Amino acid sequence: MSITVECQRCTACCRWPGEVRLDAAEITAIAQHVGMSEERFIAEHTRLRVDRRGLALQERADGSCIFLADGGCAVQPVKPQQCRDFPSRWVNSLWGKVPLATMKKEYPMLFNCAAFKDFLKTNKL
Numbered sequence: 001m002s003i004t005v006e007c008q009r010c011t012a013c014c015r016w017p018g019e020v021r022l023d024a025a026e027i028t029a030i031a032q033h034v035g036m037s038e039e040r041f042i043a044e045h046t047r048l049r050v051d052r053r054g055l056a057l058q059e060r061a062d063g064s065c066i067f068l069a070d071g072g073c074a075v076q077p078v079k080p081q082q083c084r085d086f087p088s089r090w091v092n093s094l095w096g097k098v099p100l101a102t103m104k105k106e107y108p109m110l111f112n113c114a115a116f117k118d119f120l121k122t123n124k125l
């Protein structure tokens with residue numbers, strides 16, 4: 001059974017340092033959305049991934065995503081799949097398979113997520 005945890009747009013995951021990976025289609029869509037050529041978008045808003053196998057979004061000095069704005073995600077309609085998948089994909093790959101204490105230790109970002117916190121409350125954990 002698949003668990004759905006609805007994002008509450010608290011933006012905690014957008015403030016968490018780390019790579020937001022982009023594929024070619026996402027680069028095209030986001031560049032178009034922000035009105036930039038793909039070349040300029042790549043030069044100004046992306047960086048090489050740590051594994052050097054592709055690109056990720058730039059982050060600010062404080063670790064937050066370059067597209068985090070006052071009202072939330074500035075590219076919401078075209079945000080990357082990685083953002084769309086959080087937290088449900090993580091929950092489905094971990095829940096019932098990894099002890100809660102291990103999850104807390106190894107996936108702290110999940111425990112910062114308002115939607116996951118509600119999920120834990122609903123499940124009386």
Ligand code: SF4
Binds near residue numbers: 013083
């Ligand atoms: S692209 Fe949008 S949803 Fe994804 S991390 Fe950046 S601000 Fe958050």
Ligand code: SF4
Binds near residue numbers: 009086087112
């Ligand atoms: S931390 Fe969770 S609730 Fe907050 S924006 Fe990210 S996915 Fe949504």
